[in-house]
Amino acid sequence: MKQIALYGKGGIGKSTTSANLSAALAEKGLDILQIGCDPKRDSTRMLMQGRFIPTVMDHVRKEGDADVRLEDIMFTGYRGVRCVEAGGPEPGVGCAGRGIIATFQILERLGALKGDIIVYDVLGDVVCGGFAMPMREGYAQEVYLVTSGELMSLYAANNICKAIKRLSLRAKNRCRLAGVICNSKNMENEEELVLEFSRRINSRLVHFIPRDRTVQLAELHKKTVIEYAPDSSQAGVYRSLAGIVATNEQFTIPTPLDTDELESLAFDYI
Amino acid sequence: MSLNPLPLITSRTGGCTLTGALAVTTGIKDSVTIIHGPPGCAHHNFSLLHATILDNDCMVIPNVMSSGMSEHDVIFGGEEVLMKVINEVASQDPGIIFVLSTCITETIGDDVLAVTQNAGVPVCMVPTGGFLGGDFEMGFSRALIAVSNLALPAPMICEHDQKISNSVNLIGEKNLEYEVKQNFLEVKRLVSLLNLSINLRFAHDITRSDIYRLPFASVNIMREPALSGVGDHLKSTFGIPYISSFPLGISGTLSFIRNVAVLSGFPPDEALDIEIEHHEEIFQGFSDLRGARVRFNIPVEKQEYPRIKEISEVIGFRESPEGIVLPVPYPFPVGTSGMKRMLHLWRRTLTCRAA
Numbered sequence: 123m124k125q126i127a128l129y130g131k132g133g134i135g136k137s138t139t140s141a142n143l144s145a146a147l148a149e150k151g152l153d154i155l156q157i158g159c160d161p162k163r164d165s166t167r168m169l170m171q172g173r174f175i176p177t178v179m180d181h182v183r184k185e186g187d188a189d190v191r192l193e194d195i196m197f198t199g200y201r202g203v204r205c206v207e208a209g210g211p212e213p214g215v216g217c218a219g220r221g222i223i224a225t226f227q228i229l230e231r232l233g234a235l236k237g238d239i240i241v242y243d244v245l246g247d248v249v250c251g252g253f254a255m256p257m258r259e260g261y262a263q264e265v266y267l268v269t270s271g272e273l274m275s276l277y278a279a280n281n282i283c284k285a286i287k288r289l290s291l292r293a294k295n296r297c298r299l300a301g302v303i304c305n306s307k308n309m310e311n312e313e314e315l316v317l318e319f320s321r322r323i324n325s326r327l328v329h330f331i332p333r334d335r336t337v338q339l340a341e342l343h344k345k346t347v348i349e350y351a352p353d354s355s356q357a358g359v360y361r362s363l364a365g366i367v368a369t370n371e372q373f374t375i376p377t378p379l380d381t382d383e384l385e386s387l388a389f390d391y392i
Numbered sequence: 393m394s395l396n397p398l399p400l401i402t403s404r405t406g407g408c409t410l411t412g413a414l415a416v417t418t419g420i421k422d423s424v425t426i427i428h429g430p431p432g433c434a435h436h437n438f439s440l441l442h443a444t445i446l447d448n449d450c451m452v453i454p455n456v457m458s459s460g461m462s463e464h465d466v467i468f469g470g471e472e473v474l475m476k477v478i479n480e481v482a483s484q485d486p487g488i489i490f491v492l493s494t495c496i497t498e499t500i501g502d503d504v505l506a507v508t509q510n511a512g513v514p515v516c517m518v519p520t521g522g523f524l525g526g527d528f529e530m531g532f533s534r535a536l537i538a539v540s541n542l543a544l545p546a547p548m549i550c551e552h553d554q555k556i557s558n559s560v561n562l563i564g565e566k567n568l569e570y571e572v573k574q575n576f577l578e579v580k581r582l583v584s585l586l587n588l589s590i591n592l593r594f595a596h597d598i599t600r601s602d603i604y605r606l607p608f609a610s611v612n613i614m615r616e617p618a619l620s621g622v623g624d625h626l627k628s629t630f631g632i633p634y635i636s637s638f639p640l641g642i643s644g645t646l647s648f649i650r651n652v653a654v655l656s657g658f659p660p661d662e663a664l665d666i667e668i669e670h671h672e673e674i675f676q677g678f679s680d681l682r683g684a685r686v687r688f689n690i691p692v693e694k695q696e697y698p699r700i701k702e703i704s705e706v707i708g709f710r711e712s713p714e715g716i717v718l719p720v721p722y723p724f725p726v727g728t729s730g731m732k733r734m735l736h737l738w739r740r741t742l743t744c745r746a747a
Contacts, residue, residue: 183468215469217500224467 125240126300126367127256130268131278132246135305138337139268139363140243141168145348146357146364148201153237156203157229159256161210161218165243169199172344177209178225187224192232200349204237218245219252226255235261239368247278248285257289257297264300264373266328269319271304271312273388276319280384283323283376290375298373301328303363308333315391322387324377328370329363332356410520411437412531413492414456416539417518419567419595420603422487424455428474428504429494434458444568457481461496470502475511482513487600488542489515490535495523516542529618536564536622539595540629543606559591560652561606563622563634564615567596569723571730578727579613579638582645585663586653611635611655616723639727641699642671642706648727670728675706678735682708684742685715696724703731716745 128136128143137158144156158165163177175197181190199205208225210218229235242256256262265286267279279302289295302325304316313330320327336357340350347356379387410427414437417425427434434456441454459477461470474491481489489511493504498521508515518538520531560583565572580590591609592602606626612634614623623634633655639648646664653660686709688700700720704711718738725734 179467182464186464211468215471215501216465216467218467220463220500221467224463 123236123238123240124264124368125235125242125262126264126266127242127244127262128266128268128303129244129248129279129282130246130305131272131275134246134268134270134275134278135331136243136246136268137165138168138341139303139305139331139360140165140241142346142348142357142360143364143367144169144203144241145200145346146361147239147241147368148203149348149361150364150368152239152368154203154239154241155234155237156205156241156243157225157256158205158207158243159222159225159253160208160243160245161213161221163207163209166197166199166203166205166207168341168344168346168349169203169205170197171199173197175205175207177207178228179209179211179221182224182228187228190228190232192234195228195232196234200346204234206234217252219250219255222252222255226259226261248282254285254289257286258295260294260296263296263298264370265297266300266367267302267325268305269302269316270307271309271315271388271391272307273385276316276384276388277381279319280323280378283378286376287378299323299325299376300367300370300373301326303328304330306331306333311391315388318391319379319384319387322377322379322383324374326372328366329359331359331363334359407528408437408520409522409524409526409528409531409534410492410494411440412526412528412533413490413518413520413535414441414454415528415532415567416535416564416595417490417492418454418456419565420488420539420598420600421452421455422599423490424457424481424484424486425490425492426457426459426474426477426481427492427494428459428461428470428477428497428502430461430496431458433494441568447570448572455486466496466500469500470497471504471507474502474504474507478508478511478513478515482511489513490538491515491517492520493517495521497521498524532564533619533622536595536619537625539603540606540622540626542600542603544629558587558656559589559609560611560613560656561592561594561609561632562590562596562615563594563612563626564619565593565596566615566723571726571733572596574729574733575638575726578729581729582639582649582663582667582727583613583652585649585666586656586658586660588652588656588658606630607632610657611652613638613652640696640724640730642702642731644699645671645727645731667728674728674732674735678707678739681735681739681742683710685710685712686718686738686742687711687713687715688720689717690720696720699724703735707735716742718742 128140130136144154148154178195181194197205210221242262248254269275269279286299289297302320317327334356336351336354340347343350438456445452459474465473491508505517508517518535592605607630612632614636617636635651639645649663650660
């Protein structure tokens with residue numbers, strides 16, 4: 123079983139990429155579980171025909187966690203992809219990071235963490251220990267950074283590298299950086315910039331995803347690109363990504379850049 | 393972000409901010425203190441308070457409750473469960489409700505103050521998240537200041553329109569120390585030499601309504617210098633001058649009498665003469681210790697040595713590195729009666745070692 127996590131800046135397209143990746147992997151006949159680790163709970167929506175599924179934390183809030191059943195929190199979407207949303211507290215109260223930890227404990231207790239590939243789609247940045255949970259305790263061992271060529275997006279990706287590097291110092295931690303996915307914003311020299319960024323952090327650009335109107339159209343129809351436009355070139359891009367992810371065995375301990383180095387790099391590719 | 397670093401050296405005076413605040417709030421006997429956090433924060437402190445109160449020969453159960461936060465409340469926020477417990481406590485109609493925060497509620501950002509302000513009943517909140525760098529003393533001081541604000545506005549009682557010029561307040565007695573009662577009686581005896589009485593023990597075994605008496609004394613006597621911040625607050629709020637410590641040592645006790653007299657506007661001479669004579673009588677009673685070779689084991693505060701040296705010289709000890717080790721109690725004994733207890737302790741030590 124492979125367990126992969128997609129991390130990146132908020133709004134960069136993690137959920138779109140994750141959902142299309144899961145859909146493409148499911149097309150190959152693989153048993154996929156996608157877990158949205160973000161209180162905004164929209165990671166799996168396109169796999170569920172636009173439905174916001176009840177979250178684990180919704181259930182815990184209303185019923186407590188003692189009698190939670192798998193069918194209360196796990197829902198089957200496109201091509202049998204099993205979908206879970208961690209959810210979280212109302213904005214401005216409580217501790218969302220602890221909610222992620224509690225979600226993982228519940229999923230483990232219910233025996234939900236199984237299949238060919240588990241895809242963890244994690245909130246924009248590693249804002250606290252709770253959001254590093256997917257990288258700890260033997261969960262996701264392969265982390266993909268989703269970024270564009272925008273400086274702030276690279277900055278967030280670089281921060282996640284710091285978290286992976288720190289975790290790699292722990293004796294039993296097997297979490298490694300599996301590569302960088304460039305979700306294009308149609309910037310000048312974007313692919314070259316992200317390619318060089320990937321090299322400098324001791325990783326590689328596993329796929330460049332071009333900006334394509336099909337993505338927006340698919341989302342307006344509440345579907346993944348794979349489902350909405352299966353013959354489109356963009357669907358082909360996600361299938362290509364899925365092929366790489368399914369077989370990828372090049373994992374590294376990243377070498378994060380300092381801020382000056384990162385800014386200088388971005389400047390070089392204006 | 394707290395810039396208050398944790399003390400590098402911990403000692404008996406260290407400990408948790410929460411415990412310090414509880415040492416004050418539980419001194420108000422018709423109050424209930426809610427510790428907003430997991431049950432363990434309350435259990436640990438309840439046990440400590442109960443054991444200490446029993447040590448002082450009192451069978452009183454501290455009025456402490458926990459909001460009993462669980463992981464559920466940590467994730468979704470603990471404000472609702474706090475409000476529920478406040479309502480439960482309010483239904484028992486206590487004199488005042490205190491709410492103390494804990495590390496976890498400060499970490500997840502519960503707006504404890506807002507909850508208490510919207511409770512619909514009088515609630516006094518003290519921030520006591522220990523991980524922010526505070527210690528026992530900080531919790532103790534914060535609670536004293538918070539409780540003192542309950543005296544505002546002072547009720548319109550005719551007899552209190554003017555300060556009770558012949559009384560003092562005792563501020564911040566160490567309610568958890570074994571000698572709390574003896575220390576109180578000693579200070580009471582010393583101020584009575586100046587015809588002063590005790591207006592309020594703030595906060596020891598008092599009620600919510602007693603707190604209104606706080607502004608009506610001529611002098612505040614702080615238990616120890618660490619409470620100078622509280623003394624400053626009370627001075628600026630109520631205009632009451634303060635003395636920074638209970639009396640310690642021979643000359644310290646005499647200067648205490650002198651300072652109280654000055655601040656109260658009474659002549660000190662007669663009281664000083666009485667106390668000096670009292671000292672002589674006591675020290676005469678320990679003349680058998682004269683010439684003993686001793687050295688002193690001062691546990692914490694090195695600055696206490698001058699007080700010890702003064703007593704040693706009056707008794708006539710010979711200090712020597714080879715001398716019998718005499719223990720110096722911590723906290724340092726209060727007033728003349730405290731010195732007398734310490735001399736008895738030293739006599740027992742010398743007798744045992746000699747045997």
